Amino acid sequence: MPDAAEAEVPERPSILSGYTPLPGVPDELLADDGSIRPEWAGLIAHLDAMKPDERERAFARGTQYLRDAGVFVRNYGEDKSRRDWPWSPLPVIQPARQWQALAEGLAERADLLEAVVADLYGANRLVAEGHLPADVIASNPEWLRPLVGVKPASGHFLHFLSFEIGRGPDGGWWVLGDRTQAPSGAGYALENRVASARSYAGFLNSSNVERLAGFFRAFRDGLNALRHEDGSRAGILTPGPMNETYFEHAYIARYLGMMLLEGDDLTVDDGRLMVRTVSGPKPISVLWRRLDAAWADPLELEGSSRLGTPGLLGAVRAEGVTMINALGAGILESRAFLAFLPRLSEVLHGRKLSVPNIATWWCGGAEERAHVRAHADAMLIGSANSTRLPLEAEPGVVLRGDTSAIGTDLDTWLSEEGRNLVGQELVSLSTTPCWEDGGLQPKPVRIRVFMARTREGWQLMHGGLARLAATGQDPSAVSISSGGTVADVWVVSDTPVPEDSMLMQTGESFVRTSPGLLPSRAADNLFWLGRYVERAEGQMRLTRAYMSRLDETPLGGTPLMTALEAYLEEHALAISEGVPSEIARTISFAVNAANRVRDRFSVDAWASLADLETTIAKMGHTVRPGDDAASAMGVLLRKITGFSGLVHENMYRFSGWRFLTIGRSLERALAMADLLATFGEWQSPHGGFELCVELGDSVMTHRRRYPVTASRDTVVDLLALDPLNPRSIAFHVDEIRDQVSLLPGADLNGQLSALSRSVLRVQSDLAVLTPQSLDQAKLVDLAQAIGLLTNDIHAQFLD
Secondary structure, three states, X not given: OOOHHHOOOOOOOOXXXXXXXXXXXXXXXXXXXXXXXXXXXXXXXXXXXXXHHHHHHHHHHHHHHHHHOOOEEEOOOOOOOEEEOOEOOOOEEEEHXXXXXXXXXXXXXXXXXXXXXXXXXXXXXXXXXXXXXXXXXXXXXXXXXXXXXXXXXXXXXXXEEEEEEEEOOOOOEEEEEEEOOOOOOHHHHHHHHHHHXXXXXXXXXXXXXXXXXXXXXXXXXXXXXXXXXXXXEEEEEOOOOOOOOHHHHHHHHHHHOOEEEOHHHEEEEOOEEXXXXXOOOEEEEEEEEOOOHHHOOOOOOOOOOOOOOOOHHHHHHOOOOEEEOXXXXXXXXXXXXXXXXXXXXXXXXXXXXXXXXXXXXXXXXHHHHHHHHHHHHHEEEEEOOOOOOOOOOOXXXXXXXXXXXXXXXXHHHHHHHXXXXXXXXXXXXXXXXXXXXXXXXXXXXXXXXXEEEEOOEEEEOOOOEEEEOOOOOOOOOOOHHHOOEEEEEEEEOOOOOOOOOOOOOOOOOOOOOOOOOOEHHHHHHHHHHHHHHHHHHHHHHHHHHHHHHHOOOOOOOOHHHHHHHHHXXXXXXXXXXXXXXXXXXXXXXXXXXXXXXXXXXOHHHHHHHHHHHHHHHHHOOXXXXXXXXXXHHHHHHHHHHHHHHHHHHHOOOOHHHHHHHHHHHHHHHHHHHHHXXXXXXXXXXXXXXXXXXXXXXXXXXXXXXXXXXXXXXHHHHHHHHOOOOOXXXXXXXXXXXXXXXXXXXXXXXXXXXXXXXXXXXXXXXXXXXXXXXXXXXXXXXXXXXXXXXXXXXXXXHHO
């Protein structure tokens, strides 16, 4: 009998055990003969070499990164709630040689789309010569008549595209849809790659996986090359935080070092597009819009829009701004164009498309309607103007011959509605392995790929955003909104891949650039973020002070507790709640303000604030008044000061940080003046002085500085007049004065601005006071003067 030490350890079964592709459907992992495709071999061997718990921990690292980074997708529908990014840890792998062929074919398609849209808003030869039905254009809401005859400042309508691609039954790539309006997903593809790097640490760098940074660097450089020679800048136009892909807008802005702008940030002056900043209006000549064109200008387009900029079309006509992509280019997303692009390629370029699109028929003619009637059991029929691609069922659709949705005979329906309908062939997309329930499962997949116009021509990202169908989901309708997942796309080369990043490249000369412009809206949100965070901290300290005394308070109460209860009620802090809902409300305001300047925060700072909000929500259901609540407030205080510490240590000391600091200092000085006016007077209840020192987080400092029991003089001196105490009014008034003096427009030709004069007046009035002369009335006046500084700040910078 062999020794136990010599006994062979049975090999673990491969993760491929039990993986069976769907019958008759191409699979990305396994070839038709069941063998592993070469580009997948390394990854499968790597995963097979890991123990099951090691694999799960590796996958969890990627998921945890995405959660910590705050990557989310906003649900469609009325609630607009957020949910975690549904990342699948197994990538979709493609060989570089095939990807290069795809890149060449899609560049050809991009040129075709450019030629078509240029004709539609120019000579209109395609409609005049009968190559495109006029109805396809005229009935489309994305056809913007005010832009007919307007040539883009850059000379091109299209600069950034995405294509929905899927591998059909023949094993070749098909284009399922074109995205030309405001293509989304590139930022999410980047975050997927970072998550992959966490899950496959070490392996990814040695696997010849093409990098993504070069694509973004080339696109950024191309945008910068389009700027006017007037010191103008490039920016990203977002609909705002409630948009379902806002996270991506902020992430891309931070990654590329571009300003993230909303419509209200912009104004048009004499044909020039200007951004409102704390330094005054500044020109911006390149705008990468993530906003649908119809909402871009309420004067000439959608009048109800609150997202756009009045007069923007005037700046476009005057060639004062290059729009990425041009307004009106969204018409190319219509399903109907898929029916005509193959023929248009022959008309305009004299050749067939290298990468075909899915078979599509416009139902506007008798011949096309006859084809639909003959093949309705294998088609999807929907609105010709719909851009929800590809193949997602929607109201008014006939799917696989089901005519019940239209309530009438199919022939009659097609005759009456055909001019507004398009038919598409139903296909089964290829499958790719997805990690589910501890094993691999084949899932239908489509990939969104991205193409950018650079100074060297069209460039395809070496990767993309893969979307996988959910279990039980119609394989022809792969959708995140229906429970599908997303995955990274690896393009694997046969040779080592050079390192690449957004950092300065070898041979580039170093120039220290300006820290950048601060839009007034961003300054406003940073100012109020500082105020809300400081206000929440004060609310936590007040609640803790009350709750820590509650269990020891006699049944009839004490004068101090009675006064404290009234003070809490005045500040909307309910004493019946362990964690007052007002604290959660204040933090939600802080999160909302931070969300609107997401591009200016580090991942750690954002994660800290989000963690605080989550913790408060959980505590609201479990914490009870008394010592339990006092202990909970201690936890929250440590978390909120952690956020403040991250901001203080990591945020660049420029205009944005100054506004945040001014907001924080103003709120703290205002709260301290109010507190001293209530509990820092001789007539205050017994214990009021000690309460002030406690709430001012200055107990140890008071003991060191004053070898006596707290009195009104010592408390007012320490918490109001001591310029070295970071909790005192004087300290924060000095801080406000210092930061205001460094902001643009603090003085003009030696004359102080109105804000500078107001701050100096408060500082001077405070400097001549003594503990004896700073009575309750002066404290009330001081609080009022500090509060009025907000009006001056808004008047000079934010309105």
